[in-house]
Amino acid sequence: MPATVIDGKELGQTLRGDMTKEVSQLKEQGITPHLTVIIVGDDPASKSYVNGKKKATAQTGIASDVIEMPSSTSEAELLEKINDLNHEESVHGILVQLPLPDHINEQTVIETISPHKDVDGFHPINIGNMMAGNDTFLPCTPYGIIKMLHSYGIQIKGKHAVVIGRSNIVGKPVGQLLLNEHATVTYCHSRTHNLTDFTTSADILIAAVGKPNVIRAEHIKQGAAIIDVGINRQDDGSLTGDVDFASAAEKASYITPVPKGVGPMTITMLLQNTIKAAKGLSRFGR
Ligand code: GUN
Secondary structure, eight states, X not given: OOOEEOOHHHHHHHHHHHHHHHHHHXXXXXXXXXXXXXXXXXXXXXXXXXXXXXXXXXXXXXXXXXXXXXXXXXXXXXXXHHHHHHHOTTOOEEEEOSOOOTXXXXXXXXXXXOTTSBTTOOSHHHHHHHHXXXXXXXXXXXXXXXXXXXXXXXXXXXXXEEEEOOOTTTHHHHHHHHHHTTOEEEEXXXXXXXXXXXXXXXXXXXXXXXXXXXXXXXXXXXXXXXXXXXXXXXXXXXXXXXXXXHHHHTTOSEEOOSSSSHHHHHHHHHHHHHHHHHTTOSTTOO
């Protein structure tokens, strides 16, 4: 039987509907959740992601602004801007779109954003809290993946979850969140030998490879839940994931499509984190 398709767009819209109500209640209390996004340079993919974030905030009633800085911006100028926003009371969430130009140290930038406003969940303090299982800002893509698994009733506890990819944004944190939910977690990456030995024993397979259609039916276990984090642009301009959807869907029990899978959930969880920041619910208050 072909897999159930996990509809990230529909789930995201349902969650955003609840958030819209919550935002209007906050506004009645005089709090307008406010996200500021900084984009440095003019990478077209980054611009498109930032536009998506701006649209989603507007739909939910969250205030947002986008600060565009030229690629010639120095690291010191960017850090100064972040420091200003850290002290700006009306701004609850700060997101610096990555990647940054080579002359700017991303880690320094991440560590300059106040952990209370770190709606990406990338600050070492928030990563540490996530690892400890404390309530904190969770990185948006991993958070969205966990929401999808919960919403579709996919059991995590006791299952073997295999994560392909070890980025700080997706691979490492999604493995940690699955571990927090009592999965047995295996990390695979570009240096892993005999990858298929691991992927074919995965009850939950998270593909965050960044290469189009590299995971096919022969790599997966019958009845597995497949989460495809890849967003690869093809020559004809269309998007495809890391998973060959057609063949994998014949063998999996659940599978996310690309587009309309993980992508819309990432933005949804950014909205959720911004609301959390506005409510002063970071671990330390504000
Ligand atoms: N670039 C790609 N994904 C992300 C993300 O989740 N947050 C930020 N800030 N930049 C990104």
